[in-house]
Amino acid sequence: MKKVGYFFACFLPLIITIAVQFLAIAFMSGIYFLYSLFSGKAGSGDLLTTYYDLLTNTEFNACIMIIYALTCAIVFGLWYYSRCGGNFLPNPSRTFSVSQIAGVVLLIPGLQFFSGFLTQITAAIVPKWMEQYENLMEQSGLDSEVGILMLIYGVIIGPICEELAFRGVTLRFAQQALPFWLANLFQAVLFGIFHMNWIQGIYAFSLGIVLGLICHYGQSIYYSILLHILFNFWGLVLGEILFGNMEETVLSSLILLGLMLVSLAAGTTLFVLGTRNKAKRSHASTFSAEGE
Numbered sequence: 001m002k003k004v005g006y007f008f009a010c011f012l013p014l015i016i017t018i019a020v021q022f023l024a025i026a027f028m029s030g031i032y033f034l035y036s037l038f039s040g041k042a043g044s045g046d047l048l049t050t051y052y053d054l055l056t057n058t059e060f061n062a063c064i065m066i067i068y069a070l071t072c073a074i075v076f077g078l079w080y081y082s083r084c085g086g087n088f089l090p091n092p093s094r095t096f097s098v099s100q101i102a103g104v105v106l107l108i109p110g111l112q113f114f115s116g117f118l119t120q121i122t123a124a125i126v127p128k129w130m131e132q133y134e135n136l137m138e139q140s141g142l143d144s145e146v147g148i149l150m151l152i153y154g155v156i157i158g159p160i161c162e163e164l165a166f167r168g169v170t171l172r173f174a175q176q177a178l179p180f181w182l183a184n185l186f187q188a189v190l191f192g193i194f195h196m197n198w199i200q201g202i203y204a205f206s207l208g209i210v211l212g213l214i215c216h217y218g219q220s221i222y223y224s225i226l227l228h229i230l231f232n233f234w235g236l237v238l239g240e241i242l243f244g245n246m247e248e249t250v251l252s253s254l255i256l257l258g259l260m261l262v263s264l265a266a267g268t269t270l271f272v273l274g275t276r277n278k279a280k281r282s283h284a285s286t287f288s289a290e291g292e
Contacts (some may be wrong), residue, residue, distance in 0.1 A: 006176035024068040062149035079167035110263030133199035159228035184212035207284030
């Protein structure tokens, strides 16, 4: 029965994150209507029209997302620490490895190129999904001209919030009910559903699998947070700077495919080597302590 309870508990972070988003919208909307009331604009006939325009305003949406992400980061941070064995102050020498960190960094280009190819294939199959995705990105302020508030959310607060919710709480609960490989797939599915559109959902599912593996085998949520932050930074800032002017040709696609394979192979190799070396150090330390 406990396993059944843990399985259904896996849905709670998804439900809470979506609910908090709606509460953040209600909070910001309430502020707007109160401001309109006290400024004398509440009686104007175009109040609802102005409010609709506000809902498509990137700065207004950025404030909503920052409020949501900060709230969820606190909620799931406390949850992860108190109920899921989270350790916010790990021993650096035992937890972190230069090879693992380097592996995470090297994985970023490969994961971004893979997500790009996956998005292109999905868009070619169902063009309507891509149109909906582009409209959503434009309204959210996550298009080519990213504002500072949305950049703070997309690169820092959002990744921390999502990692605590899905790799911190959801994955830990799922592992209590399922073997790791199945638990990892399950939390990745929920992570994809969380994005609430097909294009993001498909590549978020793929990214979620990798984030789960990195968190599990790195034995620290800080690794998945690092990967998530760097992935979003590349997508919002660095990728546009490095490859924004590249023409879409067969040759450029082959170049990106080659870079993707090299990046994924090198990053995976370094991370695995770092994981093995850290395990050896941990075993040697335990053996030495027992010998004393």
